[in-house]
Amino acid sequence: MTSRPVTGPTVPGVVTAAPPLSFAGVTRSFGRSRAVDAVSLTAGPGVVGLLGPNGAGKSTLLRIAATVLAPDRGEVRLLGLDPSRPDERLEVRRRLGYLPQAPGLYPGFTPFDLVDYVAVLKEHTHAARRREEVRRVLVSVGLEDDMHRKIRRLSGGTRQRVALAAALLGDPDLLVLDEPATGLDPEQRLRLRSLLSQARTVVMATHHIAEVSSVCHEVHVVLGGRVHFSGPPAGLAALAAGRVWEDDRPDPRAVHSWLTPAGTHRHVGEPPAGAALVAPTLDDGYLLLTAEARR
Amino acid sequence: MSTHRTEWHAEDTSIAAYLAGDAPPVLAASLEAHLLACGTCRSRLAELDARDGTAERDRAWALLADHVDRPSRSPWLLRSTVATPALLRAALVAVALVGLVPLLTAATAGERGLVALLVAAPLAPVVAVALAFRAEVDPAGQVSLATPAAGLRLVSARALVVAGAALPAAYLVLAAVDHWWADVPVSLALAWCLPGLALASTVLAAGTTRLDPTYVAVSVGVGWALVVGAGVSARRRVDPEAFADLVAHPTLQLVALLVAVAAVATTVVRRDAVAYRRTA
Numbered sequence: 214m215t216s217r218p219v220t221g222p223t224v225p226g227v228v229t230a231a232p233p234l235s236f237a238g239v240t241r242s243f244g245r246s247r248a249v250d251a252v253s254l255t256a257g258p259g260v261v262g263l264l265g266p267n268g269a270g271k272s273t274l275l276r277i278a279a280t281v282l283a284p285d286r287g288e289v290r291l292l293g294l295d296p297s298r299p300d301e302r303l304e305v306r307r308r309l310g311y312l313p314q315a316p317g318l319y320p321g322f323t324p325f326d327l328v329d330y331v332a333v334l335k336e337h338t339h340a341a342r343r344r345e346e347v348r349r350v351l352v353s354v355g356l357e358d359d360m361h362r363k364i365r366r367l368s369g370g371t372r373q374r375v376a377l378a379a380a381l382l383g384d385p386d387l388l389v390l391d392e393p394a395t396g397l398d399p400e401q402r403l404r405l406r407s408l409l410s411q412a413r414t415v416v417m418a419t420h421h422i423a424e425v426s427s428v429c430h431e432v433h434v435v436l437g438g439r440v441h442f443s444g445p446p447a448g449l450a451a452l453a454a455g456r457v458w459e460d461d462r463p464d465p466r467a468v469h470s471w472l473t474p475a476g477t478h479r480h481v482g483e484p485p486a487g488a489a490l491v492a493p494t495l496d497d498g499y500l501l502l503t504a505e506a507r508r
Numbered sequence: 509m510s511t512h513r514t515e516w517h518a519e520d521t522s523i524a525a526y527l528a529g530d531a532p533p534v535l536a537a538s539l540e541a542h543l544l545a546c547g548t549c550r551s552r553l554a555e556l557d558a559r560d561g562t563a564e565r566d567r568a569w570a571l572l573a574d575h576v577d578r579p580s581r582s583p584w585l586l587r588s589t590v591a592t593p594a595l596l597r598a599a600l601v602a603v604a605l606v607g608l609v610p611l612l613t614a615a616t617a618g619e620r621g622l623v624a625l626l627v628a629a630p631l632a633p634v635v636a637v638a639l640a641f642r643a644e645v646d647p648a649g650q651v652s653l654a655t656p657a658a659g660l661r662l663v664s665a666r667a668l669v670v671a672g673a674a675l676p677a678a679y680l681v682l683a684a685v686d687h688w689w690a691d692v693p694v695s696l697a698l699a700w701c702l703p704g705l706a707l708a709s710t711v712l713a714a715g716t717t718r719l720d721p722t723y724v725a726v727s728v729g730v731g732w733a734l735v736v737g738a739g740v741s742a743r744r745r746v747d748p749e750a751f752a753d754l755v756a757h758p759t760l761q762l763v764a765l766l767v768a769v770a771a772v773a774t775t776v777v778r779r780d781a782v783a784y785r786r787t788a
């Protein structure tokens with residue numbers, strides 16, 4: 214057995230002053246449709262959220278960010294390294310954790326064996342230290358009681374946490390998570406939040422706007438393969454400033470209208486003269502942005 | 509610590525069986541119920557796992573590694589293929605495909621079935637290589653694609669596991685057919701190798717392009733069937749000897765050799781494209 218350290222070595226001389234993730238003109242097509250269309254963005258450090266409707270291209274972007282998929286065109290830099298160069302890609306993979314949207318874990322394994330297997334692929338060659346690390350990540354996602362049961366006997370949310378544990382191996386510098394909160398109960402979601410806040414850089418796709426407002430330092434809204442907004446969550450909410458009002462009846466001119474539990478109707482769009490404006494939330498900003506992009 | 513009232517605790521042998529995954533379901537269920545309530549047995553379980561279970565496993569791996577790997581190298585390559593029940597199941601399917609299907613045809617359709625067997629045999633390694641590219645045969649699914657190990661070594665290791673199971677099976681079937689039903693020309697056993705290698709390495713090389721290896725494998729299989737079908741029908745005889753003549757023909761062997769060499773060379777030169785895929 215080799216004596217490679219548990220966490221991969223860092224290349225000497227590489228200064229990570231560069232943003233952990235940067236895309237320049239990244240394009241990726243499937244057949245004729247462009248899933249990712251000339252995307253340029255920089256992200257991190259901190260927790261970065263990707264928002265967008267189904268089919269917007271979030272997962273495709275994340276697969277490129279996880280070195281699972283190569284772009285057709287464009288420049289990708291991860292942790293300041295170029296994944297199209299074999300040696301730099303290897304270095305990125307040593308410092309990366311990836312949670313796919315559909316991990317497809319073999320159900321005949323126990324969480325312990327599965328995460329142990331991923332640790333082997335991640336070059337954790339020292340057996341005793343590897344076991345310790347596997348145990349650590351399983352405990353960190355709350356699987357201490359389930360780690361020796363077969364995966365097929367675990368619930369959907371518990372399986373999700375097995376894949377999450379595998380992504381956390383080696384305390385990666387860059388965590389790429391595709392809908393990590395899917396299927397988690399409220400308690401586990403809170404646990405996830407605290408895990409995310411301990412990580413150096415997390416790029417995650419999510420459909421939970423509450424997740425974004427509670428943990429993300431920055432958010433990017435992806436629509437039709439393009440990035441339509443990049444900035445702090447407060448900036449996304451601010452897009453709707455002066456365009457949210459409340460009324461005691463429905464308003465057909467609004468882009469979105471709904472009845473709040475308080476019994477008033479809340480509207481997003483171009484307010485009529487004299488409307489009672491209210492402070493916008495992240496949801497309002499997101500709804501306006503997607504509605505405008507659709508037009 | 510324990511909220512458990514009785515003094516009963518699980519026996520070490522039961523815990524060990526549970527850890528190894530071979531406790532009967534009833535025992536496993538009651539043990540789990542007890543473990544949930546009993547801290548003492550939980551820590552005993554952790555102890556046993558740390559001491560026996562994994563030590564046992566490590567010793568087994570170390571033994572394998574001594575035999576197959578050089579001692580200085582880690583056994584990850586081994587583990588990543590041997591520890592994949594999904595892949596082993598794929599191997600069994602490949603064995604069934606090359607072995608049983610033609611065997612049944614041979615038994616029911618005589619000589620024509622034997623020709624079917626001979627046509628199908630070189631496709632075993634093709635199936636193996638195509639499967640090796642699929643994330644589903646990996647126990648960690650897509651997760652493994654983002655690890656340092658992803659790449660040609662992992663793909664070829666998986667292909668070897670499946671092919672390694674399917675090829676001997678094919679030869680066994682051939683021997684059985686030869687013994688009980690009809691004479692199989694001996695030259696055929698050797699004549700198979702190059703076409704099989706050529707077809708499989710073509711699929712391997714396709715994995716370095718944007719083409720989906722599964723589609724390429726299907727096309728290669730159809731192409732092979734057409735070539736052999738055309739060759740055999742040109743001879744107006746559907747019997748094993750005609751097939752052997754065709755496959756063992758120096759021209760076909762030479763072409764197969766050239767294709768195999770070219771495909772393997774292409775794969776090695778472009779191996780980085782396997783580690784950083786352009787297909788989905």
Ligand SMILES: Nc1ncnc2c1ncn2[C@@H]1O[C@H](COP(=O)(O)OP(=O)(O)OP(=O)(O)O)[C@@H](O)[C@H]1O
Pocket residue numbers: 243246247248265266267268269270271272273274314788
């Ligand atoms: N492997 C693939 N083959 C063909 N088309 C694909 C593939 N993967 C993604 N696409 C297409 O690319 C587009 C973007 O898909 P993607 O999975 O990135 O969306 P998403 O934003 O993650 O959606 P969701 O919120 O539903 O997860 C979609 O139109 C999808 O059909």
Ligand SMILES: [Mg+2]
Pocket residue numbers: 271272273314391418
């Ligand atoms: Mg997605």
Ligand SMILES: [Zn+2]
Pocket residue numbers: 512516517518542546547548549
């Ligand atoms: Zn007990």
